[in-house]
Amino acid sequence: MDHQVRAGESDDIIRTVDLVKQYPGMDGRALDGLNLAVRRGEIFGLLGPNGAGKTTFAGVLTTRVVPTSGSAFIAGIDVARHPALVKQISGIVSQQNTLDRQLNVRENLYFHGRLFGIAAKESRRRADELLERFSLAKWAEQSVYALSGGMAQRLMVARAIFHNPAVLFLDEPTAGLDPQSRLALWDLLGQLNQAGQTVMLTTHYMEEADQLCDRVAILDRGQVLALDTPENLKKLVGADTLVNVKVADQAERFATVVDAGLEGVVATRVNGNSLTIETRGADRLVPRIVALAEASKIDVLDLSVAQPSLETVFINLTGKELRES
Amino acid sequence: MSLTSGIESAPTRSVTAASRTALGALILRDLVVLRKSMGEFVLRTLIQPFLLCFVFLFVFPKIGQAIGGSRGRGAGDFATVLVPGVVGISVMFQGVQSIALTMAQEFGYTREIEDRVQAPCPIWLVAMAKVLSGATQGLIAAVIVFPIAAVIHAGGVRANLSLHWLIILTLLPIACVAMAGLGLTLGTSFEPRNIGLMFGFVILPITFLGGTYYPWTQLAPVKIGGFHWLQTLVLINPLVYVNEGMRAAFTDSPHMHLYVIYPVMMGFGGFFITLGLRNFRRRVLS
Numbered sequence: 222m223d224h225q226v227r228a229g230e231s232d233d234i235i236r237t238v239d240l241v242k243q244y245p246g247m248d249g250r251a252l253d254g255l256n257l258a259v260r261r262g263e264i265f266g267l268l269g270p271n272g273a274g275k276t277t278f279a280g281v282l283t284t285r286v287v288p289t290s291g292s293a294f295i296a297g298i299d300v301a302r303h304p305a306l307v308k309q310i311s312g313i314v315s316q317q318n319t320l321d322r323q324l325n326v327r328e329n330l331y332f333h334g335r336l337f338g339i340a341a342k343e344s345r346r347r348a349d350e351l352l353e354r355f356s357l358a359k360w361a362e363q364s365v366y367a368l369s370g371g372m373a374q375r376l377m378v379a380r381a382i383f384h385n386p387a388v389l390f391l392d393e394p395t396a397g398l399d400p401q402s403r404l405a406l407w408d409l410l411g412q413l414n415q416a417g418q419t420v421m422l423t424t425h426y427m428e429e430a431d432q433l434c435d436r437v438a439i440l441d442r443g444q445v446l447a448l449d450t451p452e453n454l455k456k457l458v459g460a461d462t463l464v465n466v467k468v469a470d471q472a473e474r475f476a477t478v479v480d481a482g483l484e485g486v487v488a489t490r491v492n493g494n495s496l497t498i499e500t501r502g503a504d505r506l507v508p509r510i511v512a513l514a515e516a517s518k519i520d521v522l523d524l525s526v527a528q529p530s531l532e533t534v535f536i537n538l539t540g541k542e543l544r545e546s
Numbered sequence: 547m548s549l550t551s552g553i554e555s556a557p558t559r560s561v562t563a564a565s566r567t568a569l570g571a572l573i574l575r576d577l578v579v580l581r582k583s584m585g586e587f588v589l590r591t592l593i594q595p596f597l598l599c600f601v602f603l604f605v606f607p608k609i610g611q612a613i614g615g616s617r618g619r620g621a622g623d624f625a626t627v628l629v630p631g632v633v634g635i636s637v638m639f640q641g642v643q644s645i646a647l648t649m650a651q652e653f654g655y656t657r658e659i660e661d662r663v664q665a666p667c668p669i670w671l672v673a674m675a676k677v678l679s680g681a682t683q684g685l686i687a688a689v690i691v692f693p694i695a696a697v698i699h700a701g702g703v704r705a706n707l708s709l710h711w712l713i714i715l716t717l718l719p720i721a722c723v724a725m726a727g728l729g730l731t732l733g734t735s736f737e738p739r740n741i742g743l744m745f746g747f748v749i750l751p752i753t754f755l756g757g758t759y760y761p762w763t764q765l766a767p768v769k770i771g772g773f774h775w776l777q778t779l780v781l782i783n784p785l786v787y788v789n790e791g792m793r794a795a796f797t798d799s800p801h802m803h804l805y806v807i808y809p810v811m812m813g814f815g816g817f818f819i820t821l822g823l824r825n826f827r828r829r830v831l832s
Contacts, residue, residue, distance in 0.1 A: 234555075244832070261555075280832070283664070285663070285830065285831060285832065286831070286832050287831055287832070296555060296556050296557075297556075298556075298557070303561070304668075304669075305561045305564065305565065305666055305667050305668050306557045306561055306666075307557075308664055308665065308666040308667075309554070309557040309558070309559065309564055309666040310554050310555070310556065310557055311664070313661075313664050315657070315660050315661070317657045317660070318656075318657070319656070319657045319658050319659075319660040319661040320658070320661075321575070321658055321661070322656055322658065323579040323582070323583075324575070324578075324579065328578070332571060332574070332575045332578075335567070335570075335571035335574065335575075336567075336568050336571040336572065336575075336665045336666075337564075337567075337568075337665075337666060338559060338563070338564055338567040338568070338666070380661075384554075385552050385553045385554050386553070386554065387553060387554055387555050387556070417553055418553060419553075
């Protein structure tokens, strides 16, 4: 069979070829010829706004979405052709809490083990080991209703890695988590990855992609716009410093003034009464910008300096904001 | 202690082997949950039969309410009609409760189905596991419901029962699987928010027109001209065959022919399970 030949052929654990998904009755394709590869052992992030196709893409890989054309392979196995086989080596943490409400915390892990063919005794042992490791041992006998959002998320991660999957998928793992739980989850995923776990996650938090991921694919309208390490992606911007200026009015005019009068400007972007100035190798930016504003009688309300982020990359690539705010 | 001892880089088991253990685990999980909530299960299984028997076999005879119809039959004859009907309706309600309601919930707010379908087996097997454990619950329900009629009745009211074991042992499991199939079809057809509609427009008519309170064989007098419309119309109701089958299994009263009951019930079972599995697949995949 072809999947056995392909397995182990390369270091790519996930590979997609011209993946297309067209939902019936919807305009446009959710996935529009997606080609990408995830390497063994990396944390791979799919970054994009809502509707970019992240969840559909994760859905194809987790066998829940049937691609219209093209194919996806996990460990060389065609996902659409052999879904049951692929599920043996996938671990999934979905956006919502999908814990078994009828079972207590330990049983949620124990029965997951049984479901994946792990014998009763071994499943019990591993459940206890994971509860200990994920700081949930105290709650072992509790109903899952007793868990906070962060703990439920941890239990779902524990359940997903219970059967040693080749890939751990997380769909918007920190959506709806408080900041502390979010950091704890990042830490946990980092540790898992240290131990060799390949992780693929979708997110629309650029900090998450930036801090956690080895490589990030920026998705929009079902296509990969860029794929690289966060550092390299940020280099794409071509700027090393961003200055955001909020003015009372005439933002457009001020943009032309800055373009002409400020050294080291790479690009300027106007958004309402705000102006983003991307610069490279420039110094003493703040006084110089303020001076320019004074000279052209423009009232500066607010001014901030930042490093380029993945959000900048995204805006440069698509011309739109990552998050509607 | 390592977090990820031995990450699998390729599947280690065949789909068949993985499916077999997954099916076992899915059913085991349902049975463990059943055992945990046994008290609740018994109560919810017994409440309806208890009320039916209490009102019809105790209160009615006590207050002299006519229930034998114009043919001058006594309360004892009615008990003979009602007891198998009560078993039949309990089997059906198990199918609805253990599958349709659970599934509506799991598809709905708990989203548990999302996890269940990640089991390393074909998706239809996840639904089939539900049918099997639902059918098991139907069997348990039949066993605990049957004796109740022996207890709840007024003095002098006695159901005329005789157990035909061959029929009981063959027909009851078929009925349980068919009703579990009905539960699967209903649970996958109705959106969680429309469960009220399901009760009002499906469950209630099935129950009242399912021959629980009367034998199907005696519906002939309801006719327009020479057309026994009610007797004909209720033939689309699967519960009729279950109840008539229970009548054949538990009494010596007249009932629909067994050579009709067996194949039709199997047909309904096959139909509901096929439809339910198709719906399930559609709900899970996009």
